[in-house]
Amino acid sequence: MSNIVKKFKVENGKGFKLGDFDPAYSDGFKKIEARKTLKDLIDETFDLQTELYAANKYALLIIFQAMDAAGKDSAIEHTLSGLNPQGCQVYSFKQPSTEDYEHDFLWRHYRSLPERGRIGIHNRSHYENVLVTKVHPDLLLKEHLPGINDVKDIDGKFWDKRYESIRAFEKHLTDNGTVIIKFYLNVSKQEQKLRFLKRIDNPKKNWKFSAADIEERKKWADYMDAYEKAIKETATNDCPWYVIPADKKWFTRIAISSVILDTLKGLKLKYPVLEKEEKDKLDESKKQLEKE
Template sequence: MNVNKYKVSGNIQLNTIGTKEVKPDAEKELKKLRKKISELQDTMYAEGKYSVLICLQGMDTAGKDSLIREVFKDVNARGVVVHSFKVPTELELKHDFLWRHYIALPAKGKIGVFNRTHYENVLVTRVHPEYVFSENIPQVTSLEDLDDAFYHSRMERINQFEKHLEESGTIVLKFFLNLSKEEQKDRLLRRLDIPEKNWKFSAGDLKERKLWDKYQECYEDVLNKTSTSYAPWYVVPADDKPTARYIVAKVLLEELKMYNFKEPTLPQKVLDQIDEFKKQLNNE
């Protein structure tokens, strides 16, 4: 599979991109991929120079939670940190819009997963601009201030933020799970039909579904303005969950392999004493 076909490297139109691909052996192949990802994470941790930030965005029911569970199942539990960003808290609203994301970044050697991300600040708030008022931004006094220029300025600050991360040793990979409206309908109905899944359903999902076209327009603008060489977006067909998980894992593995992580070697002074250390232990 050529993962570059999913990368956003120029202006795209979402309505021309397919939402469904089916790889028959996706689950079997995913098992192989995640073992390799686990091995790379172990080496990355030992080297201590890089961290990885995985950003997941998508409409409700796109499969973000299950993707995280399946792709990172074999990675050391201490090596993956997942953050799911909800409505900002009172404390978070007292800071700039990137603050709560910055303090959640992964430490060197670890993989951080943002389940919904800093891009909510140019997606949800663009569909519901009244949300921005809770940030108490001095120059925002009316809805007229929340125009395209406002959101494009935020996108540029996000690009700068991600460039800073890249220069500091964080590998940034961003995935948009491209779900069809028809598949979302089916998944919402399953949540209602299956008692064990009822808890996942929210009436708010239906309200947001009515704004589907607006969300697609905002996503398209984000993908076109914030996919960079140092923090690329990948548009992943999400109607078939096993295939979507495989694609994300494949992209992650291919990207990590390019960094050629190496385990550190012991100082020569310690290497020279290995036989002595063995002797001490064997003589206990």
């Protein structure tokens, strides 16, 4: 597990290149072993989730970013399937609403943060504001930002400030007890093609495909540049990125669960210890129950 966490972790963007990460890597694991390995990881995570809730000191925010068909939905489903749903909340961010555009780009994401003791999952996130908007800068005009009247007004300084806002936002959260895990599911262009074809061929999955997906696929290189830059600019010791191989879904789930478990272990969680007065009350309650 420690090897998996170390291999995919990006804490410093200096020298980071997305091309250095193999989308098909599986660390010697075999698919036949995957189900049991994943179950063991989830079972151990379940115990720590209970401690996270009881301690009420930290919140865990898990961010999923990826190209279409990289497996975000199935990864969330499988890696969190054995956890207590009362302690989890999942938000899938679509295009901003009219109300969202009336606020700064972080507003709707701040409103969706998990409370202390809980695990929050963001399927897409505030990073869309330096990814899809980087590839489609015309979308930024909907934000009615001061000094941005045309696409030509969006320069390097604009993006530097946006990365700075994200780093400051995440630092503020971590300083106040929200632990952040950022996953980029690294799927290859060839694997995306195969998954698109399966969606088209399977009537039960037709709804997951849109002709717009093909248009976005044509901008693959632009998206790779945007992801590489975003990770390079926002990977820190406190808020690292994990570039997870996504061509083999069964290994993707093992890698994600390994990172989540390792992160929770690192918090060194403990159940609250009652003060003497409260412990005495507990003992008295026990005596009363035993007399019934």
